[in-house]
Amino acid sequence: MALWRANGYAGTTVADICRAAGVSKALFYFYFPRKEDVLFEVGVVSTDVAHGVATEMLNKPYEVPAVITAVLASIEETMRRSTPELIIEAILEGYRQALAGHDHLERTSVIFDEVFSRAKRDGKLPADFDVAHVANVAQSLVGEGARQWAAGKYGGRPFAEVVGRDIAALVDGYARSCSL
Numbered sequence: 001m002a003l004w005r006a007n008g009y010a011g012t013t014v015a016d017i018c019r020a021a022g023v024s025k026a027l028f029y030f031y032f033p034r035k036e037d038v039l040f041e042v043g044v045v046s047t048d049v050a051h052g053v054a055t056e057m058l059n060k061p062y063e064v065p066a067v068i069t070a071v072l073a074s075i076e077e078t079m080r081r082s083t084p085e086l087i088i089e090a091i092l093e094g095y096r097q098a099l100a101g102h103d104h105l106e107r108t109s110v111i112f113d114e115v116f117s118r119a120k121r122d123g124k125l126p127a128d129f130d131v132a133h134v135a136n137v138a139q140s141l142v143g144e145g146a147r148q149w150a151a152g153k154y155g156g157r158p159f160a161e162v163v164g165r166d167i168a169a170l171v172d173g174y175a176r177s178c179s180l
Contacts, residue, residue, distance in 0.1 A: 047111070096142065109139035
């Protein structure tokens with residue numbers, strides 16, 4: 001990550017990564033077919049941390065919007081350590097990986113699926129709330145929100161605040177439509 005921040009994503013080679021890590025190219029390629037796969041793994045780790053945040057919050061009294069915001073704040077913390085170029089490249093790599101059947105963005109959908117399923121079981125969402133669909137739409141908002149945030153479209157407002165409000169509105173609107 002430090003190399004990418006200093007030299008840019010395109011300007012950092014596998015040889016640079018190996019030198020900084022003190023490993024051979026052979027060892028690198030044993031674990032990662034391409035440098036893009038390292039970026040993918042960084043995204044997976046970030047998502048796993050956010051998943052842990054959600055799990056911890058769901059083990060206590062919770063409100064759905066607070067869990068959503070905390071998950072997004074965890075993701076934002078990782079994004080703040082990256083350059084906009086790197087965030088955009090990570091999003092693009094996520095799409096490439098999705099085409100190959102390795103979708104770390106889907107892992108974000110799993111987090112929301114767990115949050116919404118738990119909220120549904122706990123009576124915080126209607127019984128006919130379509131958990132899988134809303135979780136997938138929320139995941140789409142995260143990906144697009146990250147792109148917009150990296151491009152500076154939020155005017156300095158926190159990613160978690162803007163995207164959290166969007167997802168909370170989605171959940172609230174969908175929940176209301178279930179009650180009709």
